[in-house]
Amino acid sequence: xxxxxxxxxxxxxxxxxxxxxxxxxxxxxxxxxxxxxxxxxxxxxxxxxxxxxxxxxxxxxxxxxxxxxxxxxxxxxxxxxxxxxxxxxxxxxxxxxxxxxxxxxxxxxxxxxxxxxxxxxxxxxxxxxxxxxxxxxxxxxxxxxxxxxxxxxxxxxxxxxxxxxxxxxxxxxxxxxxxxxxxxxxxxxxxxxxxxxxxxxxxxxxxxxxxxxxxxxxxxxxxxxxxxxxxxxxxxxxxxxxxxxxxxxxxxxxxxxxxxxxxxxxxxxxxxxxxxxxxxxxxxxxxxxxxxxxxxxxxxxxxxxxxxxxxxxxxxxxxxxxxxxxxxxxxxxxxxxxxxxxxxxxxxxxxxxxxxxxxxxxxxxxxxxxxxxxxxxxxxxxxxxxxxxxxxxxxxxxxxxxxxxxxxxxxxxxxxxxxxxxxxxxxxxxxxxxxxxxxxxxxxxxxxxxxxxxxxxxxxxxxxxxxxxxxxxxxxxxxxxxxxxxxxxxxx
Numbered sequence: 001x002x003x004x005x006x007x008x009x010x011x012x013x014x015x016x017x018x019x020x021x022x023x024x025x026x027x028x029x030x031x032x033x034x035x036x037x038x039x040x041x042x043x044x045x046x047x048x049x050x051x052x053x054x055x056x057x058x059x060x061x062x063x064x065x066x067x068x069x070x071x072x073x074x075x076x077x078x079x080x081x082x083x084x085x086x087x088x089x090x091x092x093x094x095x096x097x098x099x100x101x102x103x104x105x106x107x108x109x110x111x112x113x114x115x116x117x118x119x120x121x122x123x124x125x126x127x128x129x130x131x132x133x134x135x136x137x138x139x140x141x142x143x144x145x146x147x148x149x150x151x152x153x154x155x156x157x158x159x160x161x162x163x164x165x166x167x168x169x170x171x172x173x174x175x176x177x178x179x180x181x182x183x184x185x186x187x188x189x190x191x192x193x194x195x196x197x198x199x200x201x202x203x204x205x206x207x208x209x210x211x212x213x214x215x216x217x218x219x220x221x222x223x224x225x226x227x228x229x230x231x232x233x234x235x236x237x238x239x240x241x242x243x244x245x246x247x248x249x250x251x252x253x254x255x256x257x258x259x260x261x262x263x264x265x266x267x268x269x270x271x272x273x274x275x276x277x278x279x280x281x282x283x284x285x286x287x288x289x290x291x292x293x294x295x296x297x298x299x300x301x302x303x304x305x306x307x308x309x310x311x312x313x314x315x316x317x318x319x320x321x322x323x324x325x326x327x328x329x330x331x332x333x334x335x336x337x338x339x340x341x342x343x344x345x346x347x348x349x350x351x352x353x354x355x356x357x358x359x360x361x362x363x364x365x366x367x368x369x370x371x372x373x374x375x376x377x378x379x380x381x382x383x384x385x386x387x388x389x390x391x392x393x394x395x396x397x398x399x400x401x402x403x404x405x406x407x408x409x410x411x412x413x414x415x416x417x418x419x420x421x422x423x424x425x426x427x428x429x430x431x432x433x434x435x436x437x438x439x440x441x442x443x444x445x446x447x448x449x450x451x452x453x454x455x456x457x458x459x460x461x462x463x464x465x466x467x468x469x470x471x472x473x474x475x476x477x478x479x480x481x482x483x484x485x486x487x488x489x490x491x492x
Contacts, residue, residue: 045118045393048078050108050132052090054216055146056123059173061090063383064121065097072390075100078115080108082228085221106228108132112139119169119393122146125232125253126260127239130155137166142393144386146173147273148265149408153416156409157435163398163405171389171401172408174273175381176348178388182277184375185335185342185353189279190463193355194337195363195470197461199317200275201334203346204267207327211298212263213254218247248299255300257423262302264289264419268320271333272308273403273411274348275318278335280462282410283435284310284318286444288427289418295325308418311444313432315459318414339363339470342373351377363470 052061061076068074076094079102081087087104095101105111112120112135119142122132130150136143149172150156163170176182189197206212224245232250233240240258243249253259254266276282291306307321321331333344340363341356352375357368378384385402392400417428417437426439451458458471483491 044073044075045390046075046077046116048080048102048108048111048115048117048120049076049090050080050111050120050122050136051124051128052079052081052121053083053086053123055173056121057086057090057093059175059382060121060123060144060146060386061093063380063386065094066383067386067390068098072387073394074390076102078103078105078111078117080105080111082106082232083222084226085219106231109135112136112141117141119143126151126265127258128234130159131234131237131239133159133170134162137162137168137170140168142169142389144171144173144389145408147408147411148261148269148415149405149412151260151265151416153409153413153437156405156412156416160405160409167398169389169392169396169398169401170405171385171392172273172403172405173385174270174403174408174411175385176270176274177277177403177407178381178385179274179348179375179378181344181350181353181375182274184373185278186280186463188342188373189335189337189461190465192464192466192469193340194335194342195339195466196458197279197314197316197335197337199319199336200279201319201321201331201336202271202275203320203322203331203333204263204271205322205327205330206263206267206324208324211296211300212304212324213252213266213300214298216251218251222247222250255298255302257301260302261416261419262300263304263306263322263324264302264308264415267322268306268308268415268418269411270348272318272320272414273407275333275335276407276410276414277403279316281312281314281316281318282406282462283312283413283430283432284410284417285313285432286311286427286429287414287417287421289421291422294323303422306418306422308414308421310414310418313459314461315448316461320414320418337470339365339368348381349377351375 047064049056049061064074064076068076076098077100079087079091081090091102091104103115120136122129122143122145124132126148129145133143133145150159208215227250229245233242235242249256254262260266287308287310289306289308291303293300293303294305296304304325305323310318330346333346335342340358343354343356344350353373355371355373357370360366360368388402392398398404413430421428429438429442429444481492485491
């Protein structure tokens with residue numbers, strides 16, 4: 001059974017900043033513009049689906065059907081899917097639950113050209129996200145794209161650029177960003193509740209007796225006759241290496257590098273995006289990844305143990321770590337500061353979070369004690385996330401989205417560079433101004449040493465309003481004796 005080779009996938013790795021232009025050059029401009037996609041008071045949004053497979057059907061289609069039943073002004077009018085059985089299954093579900101018999105397509109560009117759409121939902125494998133997103137935005141459509149936003153960092157930067165120029169509404173499918181807790185936490189952090197913010201840690205542990213992602217069942221009906229394999233691969237656009245039809249690759253593609261990045265993009269991107277939203281951080285300055293395939297020797301190429309460490313120019317470190325072979329001993333999700341820590345537990349179904357105070361001998365804040373903060377739980381984050389997208393479209397306000405492309409691109413930079421660091425054995429650096437990605441150290445450690453030598457003020461997260469609170473040290477009297485002896489003179 002053929003598997004993607006290292007040589008075949010090498011072109012999908014980051015080379016240098018010039019790849020941004022190369023990524024943009026493959027974008028199709030053949031799709032004619034759709035109608036003006038802003039919903040007025042009496043308009044209904046016409047939505048089409050691109051690649052509604054497992055997540056695209058179970059979340060995108062089903063949740064929008066529920067919102068339709070709730071009275072939202074949306075019509076689900078078309079499905080573009082390369083697998084005939086899945087295409088019919090999705091279309092039949094829409095007809096049964098909304099009364100609309102959607103048009104059925106194999107080619108999503110044909111759907112965009114013919115259906116007079118307002119918006120699309122993209123649920124294809126990662127290697128298609130960039131092209132389908134950019135094609136859709138340039139056709140005048142609003143977009144909901146399942147996470148991860150793109151397969152490479154350069155593609156993410158390009159999507160962000162095209163989105164900013166378009167004025168269209170785009171939501172990236174990390175549903176936990178629709179939890180109100182992250183906005184609440186960010187406000188507390190900016191006000192200095194934790195003092196100087198130092199780092200976050202997060203996780204997404206899983207375990208399975210069959211191996212991660214092998215629980216997606218292979219079906220006899222999956223054949224080259226029922227699935228347009230070349231189109232799924234993206235052969236025409238050189239999106240993945242050419243290979244024979246393989247049910248395992250088709251259904252369990254997250255296990256193989258040409259199509260996804262395993263836990264980095266299927267799972268780590270969830271928690272990373274939430275932490276970035278909570279802290280207000282965006283692009284990291286330095287990223288390194290580690291891990292390996294330590295147990296799941298089932299033909300996969302992605303690791304079953306992985307860790308990403310991302311350092312930010314604001315003086316904050318992010319840790320993302322997990323294994324796919326152990327689930328009951330997870331680390332807590334938390335954000336640490338000089339005066340305390342916010343602990344969130346695991347998952348996204350919590351109704352509050354804990355403040356754990358540092359010792360008063362450190363904080364000199366006698367009122368700082370452990371405290372529980374209540375937050376509003378969200379019963380169905382996926383449905384809430386889609387409702388937020390529709391709200392933003394109806395208001396014609398891209399900024400209303402809980403996970404817009406600038407946040408999506410930042411999360412991609414963390415998890416994808418972490419994956420590439422693991423594979424290539426290199427450390428990656430990002431210039432925040434030019435967005436150039438390099439393996440050449442710009443003097444990362446030296447800059448922090450220089451700040452210390454200069455007794456400089458610490459850097460802070462975006463939106464910081466707390467001045468020096470929780471960000472200074474007290475000099476003991478004996479430190480007056482410190483310093484070099486110049487010409488034999490005692491500095492004290």
